[in-house]
Amino acid sequence: MPYANEMVDRQVGRNAELFAEAIADIDTPRERYPYLRILVSLVDQAHPEWRQAPNKDEQIVSLVDELSKGTLDTEEVTEVVQVREQELKQGML
Known part of the structure:
Protein backbone atom coordinates (compact mmCIF):
# COMPACT_ATOMS: atom_id res chain seq x y z
CA MET A 1 0.00 0.00 0.00
CA PRO A 2 1.63 3.27 -1.06
CA TYR A 3 1.73 6.15 1.43
CA ALA A 4 1.79 9.83 0.53
CA ASN A 5 4.47 10.67 3.10
CA ARG A 14 5.08 2.75 9.90
CA ASN A 15 2.82 0.63 12.12
CA ALA A 16 3.85 2.59 15.21
CA GLU A 17 3.16 5.80 13.32
CA ILE A 26 -9.53 7.70 21.57
CA ASP A 27 -11.79 9.91 23.66
CA THR A 28 -10.37 10.12 27.17
CA PRO A 29 -6.89 10.16 28.71
CA ARG A 30 -7.83 7.17 30.85
CA GLU A 31 -8.71 5.14 27.75
CA ARG A 32 -5.56 6.34 25.91
CA TYR A 33 -3.18 5.54 28.78
CA PRO A 34 -2.52 1.82 28.10
CA TYR A 35 -2.01 2.48 24.40
CA LEU A 36 0.38 5.33 25.13
CA ARG A 37 2.32 2.97 27.40
CA ILE A 38 2.65 0.53 24.51
CA LEU A 39 3.72 3.28 22.10
CA VAL A 40 6.32 4.67 24.53
CA SER A 41 7.66 1.15 25.01
CA LEU A 42 7.95 0.67 21.24
CA VAL A 43 9.89 3.91 20.90
CA SER A 62 9.20 14.63 20.75
CA LEU A 63 9.21 11.49 18.61
CA VAL A 64 5.74 10.45 19.79
CA ASP A 65 4.54 13.95 18.89
CA GLU A 66 6.01 13.56 15.40
CA LEU A 67 4.56 10.07 15.01
CA SER A 68 1.08 11.34 15.88
CA LYS A 69 1.50 14.42 13.68
CA GLY A 70 0.93 16.60 16.73
CA THR A 71 -2.46 15.12 17.59
CA LEU A 72 -1.47 13.70 20.98
CA ASP A 73 -1.19 15.93 24.05
CA THR A 74 2.52 16.21 24.86
CA GLU A 75 1.82 16.72 28.57
CA GLU A 76 -0.12 13.47 28.64
CA VAL A 77 2.72 11.66 26.86
CA THR A 78 5.28 13.22 29.20
CA GLU A 79 3.36 11.90 32.19
CA VAL A 80 3.30 8.39 30.71
CA VAL A 81 7.05 8.51 30.01
CA GLN A 82 7.80 9.70 33.55
CA VAL A 83 5.68 6.98 35.15
CA ARG A 84 7.36 4.36 32.99
CA GLU A 85 10.82 5.68 33.87
CA GLN A 86 10.01 5.57 37.59
CA GLU A 87 8.89 1.96 37.23
CA LEU A 88 12.08 1.08 35.36
CA LYS A 89 14.20 2.68 38.08
CA GLN A 90 12.32 0.74 40.76
CA GLY A 91 12.72 -2.49 38.84
CA MET A 92 8.99 -2.95 38.29
CA LEU A 93 9.31 -3.53 34.54
Whole structure:
Protein backbone atom coordinates (compact mmCIF):
# COMPACT_ATOMS: atom_id res chain seq x y z
CA MET A 1 0.00 0.00 0.00
CA PRO A 2 1.63 3.27 -1.06
CA TYR A 3 1.73 6.15 1.43
CA ALA A 4 1.79 9.83 0.53
CA ASN A 5 4.47 10.67 3.10
CA GLU A 6 7.67 9.10 4.33
CA MET A 7 7.97 7.41 7.68
CA VAL A 8 8.88 9.67 10.56
CA ASP A 9 11.34 7.15 12.00
CA ARG A 10 12.38 3.93 10.28
CA GLN A 11 13.53 2.32 13.52
CA VAL A 12 10.06 2.67 15.02
CA GLY A 13 8.26 1.94 11.76
CA ARG A 14 5.08 2.75 9.90
CA ASN A 15 2.82 0.63 12.12
CA ALA A 16 3.85 2.59 15.21
CA GLU A 17 3.16 5.80 13.32
CA LEU A 18 -0.32 4.62 12.36
CA PHE A 19 -0.83 3.40 15.94
CA ALA A 20 0.08 6.86 17.31
CA GLU A 21 -2.42 8.51 14.98
CA ALA A 22 -5.12 6.03 16.04
CA ILE A 23 -4.47 6.63 19.75
CA ALA A 24 -5.29 10.30 19.23
CA ASP A 25 -8.80 9.30 18.17
CA ILE A 26 -9.53 7.70 21.57
CA ASP A 27 -11.79 9.91 23.66
CA THR A 28 -10.37 10.12 27.17
CA PRO A 29 -6.89 10.16 28.71
CA ARG A 30 -7.83 7.17 30.85
CA GLU A 31 -8.71 5.14 27.75
CA ARG A 32 -5.56 6.34 25.91
CA TYR A 33 -3.18 5.54 28.78
CA PRO A 34 -2.52 1.82 28.10
CA TYR A 35 -2.01 2.48 24.40
CA LEU A 36 0.38 5.33 25.13
CA ARG A 37 2.32 2.97 27.40
CA ILE A 38 2.65 0.53 24.51
CA LEU A 39 3.72 3.28 22.10
CA VAL A 40 6.32 4.67 24.53
CA SER A 41 7.66 1.15 25.01
CA LEU A 42 7.95 0.67 21.24
CA VAL A 43 9.89 3.91 20.90
CA ASP A 44 12.16 2.99 23.81
CA GLN A 45 12.90 -0.44 22.31
CA ALA A 46 13.56 1.06 18.87
CA HIS A 47 16.08 3.53 20.29
CA PRO A 48 18.27 1.76 22.86
CA GLU A 49 20.93 4.44 22.29
CA TRP A 50 18.69 6.91 24.17
CA ARG A 51 18.67 4.85 27.37
CA GLN A 52 21.66 6.68 28.86
CA ALA A 53 20.83 10.09 27.36
CA PRO A 54 20.13 12.80 29.93
CA ASN A 55 17.19 14.08 27.87
CA LYS A 56 15.70 10.68 27.01
CA ASP A 57 12.22 11.70 28.19
CA GLU A 58 12.20 14.75 25.92
CA GLN A 59 13.41 12.71 22.95
CA ILE A 60 10.66 10.13 23.38
CA VAL A 61 7.95 12.76 23.82
CA SER A 62 9.20 14.63 20.75
CA LEU A 63 9.21 11.49 18.61
CA VAL A 64 5.74 10.45 19.79
CA ASP A 65 4.54 13.95 18.89
CA GLU A 66 6.01 13.56 15.40
CA LEU A 67 4.56 10.07 15.01
CA SER A 68 1.08 11.34 15.88
CA LYS A 69 1.50 14.42 13.68
CA GLY A 70 0.93 16.60 16.73
CA THR A 71 -2.46 15.12 17.59
CA LEU A 72 -1.47 13.70 20.98
CA ASP A 73 -1.19 15.93 24.05
CA THR A 74 2.52 16.21 24.86
CA GLU A 75 1.82 16.72 28.57
CA GLU A 76 -0.12 13.47 28.64
CA VAL A 77 2.72 11.66 26.86
CA THR A 78 5.28 13.22 29.20
CA GLU A 79 3.36 11.90 32.19
CA VAL A 80 3.30 8.39 30.71
CA VAL A 81 7.05 8.51 30.01
CA GLN A 82 7.80 9.70 33.55
CA VAL A 83 5.68 6.98 35.15
CA ARG A 84 7.36 4.36 32.99
CA GLU A 85 10.82 5.68 33.87
CA GLN A 86 10.01 5.57 37.59
CA GLU A 87 8.89 1.96 37.23
CA LEU A 88 12.08 1.08 35.36
CA LYS A 89 14.20 2.68 38.08
CA GLN A 90 12.32 0.74 40.76
CA GLY A 91 12.72 -2.49 38.84
CA MET A 92 8.99 -2.95 38.29
CA LEU A 93 9.31 -3.53 34.54
